[in-house]
Amino acid sequence: MHIIRHAQELRAQVRSWRERRELVGFVPTMGNLHGGHLALVDEARKRCDRVVVSIFVNPTQFSPGEDFEAYPRTFDADCQALAQLETDVVFAPPLEEVYPDGPRLRTRVEVPELNDILCGAFRPGHFTGVATVVTKLLNIVQPDLAVFGRKDYQQLMVIRTLVRDLSLPVQIVGGEIMREADGLAMSSRNQYLTAAERSRAPVLFRVLSDLAERLHTERADPAVLEAEGIEALRAAGMTPDYVSIRRADDLGHPGPGDRELVVLGAGRLGKARILDNVPVSLAEGR
Numbered sequence: 669m670h671i672i673r674h675a676q677e678l679r680a681q682v683r684s685w686r687e688r689r690e691l692v693g694f695v696p697t698m699g700n701l702h703g704g705h706l707a708l709v710d711e712a713r714k715r716c717d718r719v720v721v722s723i724f725v726n727p728t729q730f731s732p733g734e735d736f737e738a739y740p741r742t743f744d745a746d747c748q749a750l751a752q753l754e755t756d757v758v759f760a761p762p763l764e765e766v767y768p769d770g771p772r773l774r775t776r777v778e779v780p781e782l783n784d785i786l787c788g789a790f791r792p793g794h795f796t797g798v799a800t801v802v803t804k805l806l807n808i809v810q811p812d813l814a815v816f817g818r819k820d821y822q823q824l825m826v827i828r829t830l831v832r833d834l835s836l837p838v839q840i841v842g843g844e845i846m847r848e849a850d851g852l853a854m855s856s857r858n859q860y861l862t863a864a865e866r867s868r869a870p871v872l873f874r875v876l877s878d879l880a881e882r883l884h885t886e887r888a889d890p891a892v893l894e895a896e897g898i899e900a901l902r903a904a905g906m907t908p909d910y911v912s913i914r915r916a917d918d919l920g921h922p923g924p925g926d927r928e929l930v931v932l933g934a935g936r937l938g939k940a941r942i943l944d945n946v947p948v949s950l951a952e953g954r
């Protein structure tokens with residue numbers, strides 16, 4: 669496994685794979701890898717001949733006052749885990765390789781419809797930072813396929829939309845959500861939870877799953893379910909940001925004819941912000 673820090677060297681490597689007609693898969697990360705990331709790398713490995721994983725803690729996607737400085741950086745352990753999964757290249761650029769003029773975005777990539785809703789309403793500028801860095805990374809790596817986790821559902825939608833709208837020649841794959849035994853979705857930020865908060869954290873998945881079930885079996889009113897979800901999270905000691913039922917394909921509010929939906933939620937427990945989602949298909953029988 670090679671560790672490459674500069675875009676030019678990475679491009680030369682990818683070009684040489686291309687000349688041999690090898691398919692290149694890419695998994696962008698901010699490091700501090702857990703089982704969720706490793707499943708994404710596995711997915712890329714299954715589908716491609718070569719796998720590039722980037723590790724870059726992207727400053728432009730952290731809102732003021734968020735945890736950019738404190739974000740856990742565990743490069744050596746990450747590389748060990750990636751080597752075991754037969755990753756070909758870890759791309760770990762220094763800040764100036766990604767932002768030669770500093771992380772003040774003169775040029776931005778934005779998906780306005782998705783930018784300020786749901787998580788975007790609570791993290792100003794977050795999705796602009798994500799969309800911009802992902803576009804830059806895709807341009808640097810030029811993979812055939814890139815895998816992003818479904819846990820960050822809105823992020824996945826932002827990326828699918830920008831790839832389609834900007835005609836980027838890459839296939840986007842959504843990787844399964846990996847969960848702890850009690851249902852909590854794996855996330856680097858789970859380590860901010862104290863023991864007491866950690867024992868309460870699975871409530872988010874339980875509440876979203878319960879709403880999804882009732883949407884499916886009772887065809888209950890989404891607005892009523894959302895309000896109940898918020899109350900249930902509060903009662904369990906979380907500070908909910910939102911619970912929302914949306915169309916799965918574009919995160920719009922569902923109308924009577926919409927069948928493929930997703931129940932999304934996010935909230936705070938102490939220093940950690942946790943988020944999750946559960947898909948619901950109303951096309952299947954009750």
Ligand code: PAF
Binds near residue numbers: 724726801820823
């Ligand atoms: O999901 C993440 O870890 C980040 O948002 C990403 C996609 C690597 C962009 O910095």
